[in-house]
Amino acid sequence: MKRDYVFFFCNGQPIRVKGLAAFQTLSTWLRKDKQLTGTKVVCAEGDCGACTVLLGYPSSENIKYEAVNSCILNVHQLDGLHVITIEGLAWGERLHPVQQAMRDGFGSQCGYCTPGIVMALAANALQDSESTRKRLTAKEALIGNLCRCTGYEAIIDSAEASKKIISWKLADQYPPGAVIKQLKEETKIPFELQEIDPTLDQEIERKCWRPRTLKDAVEIKRMHPEARWLAGGTDLCVQINKERIDPKELIATSEIPELCGIREEGNHLIFGGNVSWRELEEWAQVNWPNVKDMLDLFASPQIRNRGTIAGNLANASPVADSLPWLYVSEAEIGTCDGEKWRWIPIEKFYKGYKQLNLRQFELIGAIRIQKSHQSLSQRLFKVSKRRDLDISTFTAAIQWQIVEGRFQQIRLAYGGVGPTVIRLHKTEKVLLSKPCTKDLIEKAGKIAAAEISPISDVRSSNHYRNRLAETILKKFFYEEILLTA
Secondary structure, eight states: OOBSSEEEEETTEEEEEOGGGGGSBHHHIIIIISOOTTSOOSSSSSSSOTTEEEEEEEOSSOEEEEEEEGGGOBGGGGTTOEEEOGGGTSBTTBOOHHHHHHHHTTOOSSOSSHHHHHHHHHHHTSOGGGBSSOOOOHHHHTTTOOOSSSOHHHHHHHHHHHTTSOOOOHHHHSOHHHHHHHHHHHTSSOBEEEEEOTTSSSOOEEEEEOOSSHHHHHHHHHHOTTOEEESSOTTHHHHHHTTSOOOSEEEEOTTOGGGOOEEEETTEEEEETTOBHHHHHHHHHHHOHHHHHHHTTSSOHHHHHHOBHHHHHHHOOTTOTTHHHHHHTTOEEEEESSSOEEEEEHHHHEEETTEEOOOTTOEEEEEEEEGGGGGSEEEEEEEOSSSSSOOOSEEEEEEEEEETTEEEEEEEEEESSSSSOEEOHHHHHHHTTSBOOHHHHHHHHHHHHHHOOOOOBTTBOHHHHHHHHHHHHHHHIIIIIITTO
């Protein structure tokens, strides 16, 4: 038995959506179907933040909310959740503290970006019981929001002023008990959606499944081999919006427990494929601080709240920010066909540009890393045209251990210098067991430049990337070795 509709709440009201409407982006559905036009759409790729809404995830007693980009979130991904838009943020005649502060502090001019900014700041102002993340600074919370006319000073001042206004609980405004109860009752049975649009020249049928076991997911994939896996959708939905792809069948993996959570098994750390970058960020802050530093430059809060580890791996970009870290950590990718798991060293997982060592009916289920890597020194580098929310020009990871002045362990990986991320084995051999001196680092830099094969593109020339291959090692030497000696 299957449901043929998606069920969720929007601004406290129960919503059922089926057919064509369920395959729209949330921003389109809000604006066209519900006339909630406060949510704006500018970039349609999750960069500007004008479309930011709050997305609530129910637990046994509470609903925890995150800021997300509604332009790259499909309606069928909302099943069992609660959406709050800018129209639902105020409580009757009372403005939310962030709205009040933005009005009083003249934090808006044209106003097009303002709803998204307000929602991002409101998410950051949530009580601990209503938030999925630790509090950010106002600047950190606004990394995913662009404003072209107001000027950020007035917005930051408004964010600070809002903290002085009496606390605001969404649980008072939207009591979670009744919402959670109805969400659970309506979503007991997994949905199977399909849509046929008779207005098109060809009746194109779209389907989406949201299985709740790994076995069911792979069984659907075997019956529908052209179906695409969908996790957070922060990349896939961008490609759909920009008309680069048009998948007719989707298998959503977000409710499969085997793909969730971070745990320890023996000598390994296991990261489920569905783990979001926000989850990893919270975990790493306590358990692996160098990884937390890398994630501070990884996309925006809205993207980190939805994007998953498996999705980043499947995208297979040679400038993916996470890959150099996984390379030097000698991660293994766990793929599963519903019954058997394969653990593939990450260097063997990528066979070429956008080519994965993934069989037809497999999906990326987990990543595992030996716990011993946590105790090693590690530095992750990202070079891009701007500091935040930018695609990398060049990435690097260095992991090392020095004993009595010599490299007892050393691993290097570069991204953006070839069709895949590259582990620099020749350079590592030059450094291993040698005293860490300036001359050795300069020698290693030249070998590193010879190991890579960068191209010129819109972000950089191949000459610049070759120079970075050398200078990043010098930066490592001066900042990590000399300063800590």
